[in-house]
Amino acid sequence: MIRSDAARRASARLALVFALCPAGCGARSGAHPTGAPGRVLTAAPAEMSEAGCVSGAPERCFDATDNNCNGIIDEGCGVETGAVQFAIAWEQPRVDVDLLVTDPAGELAEVGRPLASGLTKQRDCPGRNNECRGQNLENVYLDAAEPPQGTYKVRIVLENLAGQNPPILVHFGARVGPRSVGLNLRLDQPQSGYETSFTL
Numbered sequence: 001m002i003r004s005d006a007a008r009r010a011s012a013r014l015a016l017v018f019a020l021c022p023a024g025c026g027a028r029s030g031a032h033p034t035g036a037p038g039r040v041l042t043a044a045p046a047e048m049s050e051a052g053c054v055s056g057a058p059e060r061c062f063d064a065t066d067n068n069c070n071g072i073i074d075e076g077c078g079v080e081t082g083a084v085q086f087a088i089a090w091e092q093p094r095v096d097v098d099l100l101v102t103d104p105a106g107e108l109a110e111v112g113r114p115l116a117s118g119l120t121k122q123r124d125c126p127g128r129n130n131e132c133r134g135q136n137l138e139n140v141y142l143d144a145a146e147p148p149q150g151t152y153k154v155r156i157v158l159e160n161l162a163g164q165n166p167p168i169l170v171h172f173g174a175r176v177g178p179r180s181v182g183l184n185l186r187l188d189q190p191q192s193g194y195e196t197s198f199t200l
């Protein structure tokens with residue numbers, strides 16, 4: 001594949017960001033951080049890896065995981081992607097978990113309202129009319145050769161248990177440049193959650 005100089009420069013910048021581990025790195029790859037009531041836990045991108053990734057494996061749909069290690073999350077599943085992508089997936093069909101991503105300008109991506117930066121939220125699950133049909137995957141992406149530089153803030157919040165028993169296990173996948181990383185989260189109480197940020 002022939003890549004432009006601009007794309008190569010963007011990839012180099014993104015790779016550099018992944019190599020950095022700012023103060024506060026704490027969560028271990030593959031761990032299940034516990035969300036205490038009303039508490040938001042944090043981890044740095046450098047502490048994440050895609051533990052479920054096996055080179056050459058089939059890509060499974062709607063698990064927010066890059067199963068085949070090609071750097072793309074849930075390709076071939078109708079899930080949009082780009083140089084920047086964040087996704088969460090969980091199993092309980094009625095439970096409401098939110099993926100909240102702000103772009104470097106501080107704008108929040110919402111379904112049906114692409115931001116000026118190009119950041120777009122594709123799905124909000126489970127959806128008011130069960131639009132996700134039990135396949136709960138929320139996806140935020142930015143498809144541009146030169147995505148805006150700056151900090152993308154990610155917040156994942158358990159909004160409503162809908163009568164289901166905790167814990168709610170959520171997989172978070174992030175694609176920033178040429179590769180993807182992931183983290184398993186365990187959320188126990190409404191309004192508990194998790195946050196991190198990625199800087200281009």
Ligand SMILES: [Ca+2]
Pocket residue numbers: 059065066067068069070071072073074075
């Ligand atoms: Ca993949």
Ligand SMILES: [Ca+2]
Pocket residue numbers: 059060061062063064065066067073074075
């Ligand atoms: Ca997948």
